[in-house]
Amino acid sequence: MANIVAIVGRPNVGKSTLFNRLIEERVAITDNVSGVTRDRHYGQSVWTEKYFTVIDTGGYVVGSEDTFEGAIRDQVALALDEATVILFVVDTITGLTDLDKEFANILRRIDKPVLIVANKAETFERQSLVAPEFYALGLDADVYPISSTDGSGTGELLDEVVKHFEDEGVEDPDACIPKIAILGRPNAGKSSFLNALLGKDRSIVTDIAGTTRDSIDTHYKLFGKDFILTDTAGIRKKAKVHEDIEFYSTIRSLKALENSEVCIIILDAERGLEAQDIHIIAQAHNAKKGIVLMINKWDLIEKDSKTADKMGKEILERLAPMNYMPVIFASALNKQRIFQVIEKAMEVYEMRQEKISTSKLNATLLPLIERTPPPAIKGKYIKIKYITQLPTPSPTFVFFCNLPQYIKEAYERFLINKIREHFGFGGVAITVFFRKK
Numbered sequence: 001m002a003n004i005v006a007i008v009g010r011p012n013v014g015k016s017t018l019f020n021r022l023i024e025e026r027v028a029i030t031d032n033v034s035g036v037t038r039d040r041h042y043g044q045s046v047w048t049e050k051y052f053t054v055i056d057t058g059g060y061v062v063g064s065e066d067t068f069e070g071a072i073r074d075q076v077a078l079a080l081d082e083a084t085v086i087l088f089v090v091d092t093i094t095g096l097t098d099l100d101k102e103f104a105n106i107l108r109r110i111d112k113p114v115l116i117v118a119n120k121a122e123t124f125e126r127q128s129l130v131a132p133e134f135y136a137l138g139l140d141a142d143v144y145p146i147s148s149t150d151g152s153g154t155g156e157l158l159d160e161v162v163k164h165f166e167d168e169g170v171e172d173p174d175a176c177i178p179k180i181a182i183l184g185r186p187n188a189g190k191s192s193f194l195n196a197l198l199g200k201d202r203s204i205v206t207d208i209a210g211t212t213r214d215s216i217d218t219h220y221k222l223f224g225k226d227f228i229l230t231d232t233a234g235i236r237k238k239a240k241v242h243e244d245i246e247f248y249s250t251i252r253s254l255k256a257l258e259n260s261e262v263c264i265i266i267l268d269a270e271r272g273l274e275a276q277d278i279h280i281i282a283q284a285h286n287a288k289k290g291i292v293l294m295i296n297k298w299d300l301i302e303k304d305s306k307t308a309d310k311m312g313k314e315i316l317e318r319l320a321p322m323n324y325m326p327v328i329f330a331s332a333l334n335k336q337r338i339f340q341v342i343e344k345a346m347e348v349y350e351m352r353q354e355k356i357s358t359s360k361l362n363a364t365l366l367p368l369i370e371r372t373p374p375p376a377i378k379g380k381y382i383k384i385k386y387i388t389q390l391p392t393p394s395p396t397f398v399f400f401c402n403l404p405q406y407i408k409e410a411y412e413r414f415l416i417n418k419i420r421e422h423f424g425f426g427g428v429a430i431t432v433f434f435r436k437k
Ligand code: GDP
Pocket: 009, 010, 011, 012, 013, 014, 015, 016, 017, 018, 058, 119, 120, 121, 122, 146, 147, 148, 149, 150
């Protein structure tokens, strides 16, 4: 779970100034994906090698006086949901105000660490005379005099902020978060799928700029798990020139693919499996990414109780030997099984990381190999001595043997099937190597 620092406070205390200081050169992203406007401002920051996401909740309080209290509640509700630490910003030029007290009343009910940031404290007077006034808010929180404009005091503040982080060791904010790419040919329903997810669950945590503007990574929380969806759906709509569509979508898919661990590949149920789909699947397979096939627009198919089974089998048969992935029949339009798709993708992610011990591999596979050894070639017998899994991102097994060059592809496939039979790895490409020993 990423560390999130939320900045709250009444208008004009300097929230966005503080936000900009905290993220400094790191770009704040306020994007507009699939027509969903996000009014939170996010950015990445790091202090003493601890990474965190900063949310400037200030964008929320723009309403008129009578909606202000509601706006405060929204702001705080967000902070409550998402924040690890809350920075409650107050203003040492104006001193303590009634709105600050209102805010404090709401914050009091929240069971999260709150730090009072006494901003605009450039002068000695504001630092040592005005700032302590905010202890009168009666929050169980310390007051940190700072200046967002010149940066003074922010070091002490951040020293305290990072003390509240739970995951100490995380160096890269996204290092251990599954990255899922949504792929599929144009019109398969990628945007619709993303919209369906967005509409149902708004707990998007953060937006991070991709290396280019070709894709936006959106950080989600669902089922108590974090993941990042690489959203490539919006771009095509911007490509005005029609001929460019194929080109753009291909480039985008490749990029999204590269950056992901698992791909949700969307097919159009009405069209079935076509060459273009197979091409995308093969790319994901070759890149050794986890794969979930989502057969979309299932609502358009006339079906009985056997249709899904039959179609699933047909598709997998045609994909052989790339036929190890889960297939889910879904409708982005009706939001049918869309969360199951995500759940499966998470399962596949876990599978991809699974490590089987050498002793377990040997105990399971060596007897099977003895029963069905590789066929002898030119009177030479091939003897597999032991098997080990490499510490690679996707499951890779090395079979140590006397004559690795004589092992044929059919036998390789036999071994892969046996590994699947005994250890699963659904949705994940398995690689095997033969080495001389
Ligand atoms: P927000 O509405 O809380 O996001 O506040 P802003 O960041 O927009 O700041 C409101 C005003 O306070 C702006 O005119 C800022 O220049 C000013 N301001 C912000 N931080 C400081 C500070 O540390 N010192 C001083 N003197 N002014 C500040």
